[in-house]
Amino acid sequence: HIRGNCCMMAKVVLFLCLMAVALCEHVSINIPQEDESLSQFVRKGDTVTLTFEGNPTTGYEWALQNKLPGIVSGSTEGTFVKPHSTTDGRELEGAPQSTQFSFVASEQGHAKLIFVYRRPWEKEEPPANTVTVRLEIK
Numbered sequence: 463h464i465r466g467n468c469c470m471m472a473k474v475v476l477f478l479c480l481m482a483v484a485l486c487e488h489v490s491i492n493i494p495q496e497d498e499s500l501s502q503f504v505r506k507g508d509t510v511t512l513t514f515e516g517n518p519t520t521g522y523e524w525a526l527q528n529k530l531p532g533i534v535s536g537s538t539e540g541t542f543v544k545p546h547s548t549t550d551g552r553e554l555e556g557a558p559q560s561t562q563f564s565f566v567a568s569e570q571g572h573a574k575l576i577f578v579y580r581r582p583w584e585k586e587e588p589p590a591n592t593v594t595v596r597l598e599i600k
């Protein structure tokens with residue numbers, strides 16, 4: 463009977479783990495270049511992907527300015543999204559390109575993420591744009 467109870471408990475634990483994963487969502491937010499501030503409610507465990515418009519061929523790029531709060535985990539480096547292409551699949555030179563940042567809302571609370579759009583070598587110049595993203599994690 464002990465072995466049967468262990469198997470049943472393992473199945474229950476597996477079921478509960480699968481349900482917890484199923485409850486987590488992927489929240490995608492597209493941020494137009496003219497936005498300056500955004501607030502978003504998410505649940506603990508959700509993956510949040512922020513997509514910023516830009517044009518890196520001008521030398522400008524999006525970067526996370528502040529440290530990640532402890533309640534959010536993920537990479538502080540953005541990932542470029544492939545630019546628009548022609549009908550034959552060739553990339554358009556100088557076309558706008560997006561940058562994505564993905565984070566996991568790992569704990570409940572409030573997180574403030576500040577992103578700047580600037581040329582990395584012009585650290586003394588003010589950024590061309592700053593966007594503040596506030597996450598409320600429930």
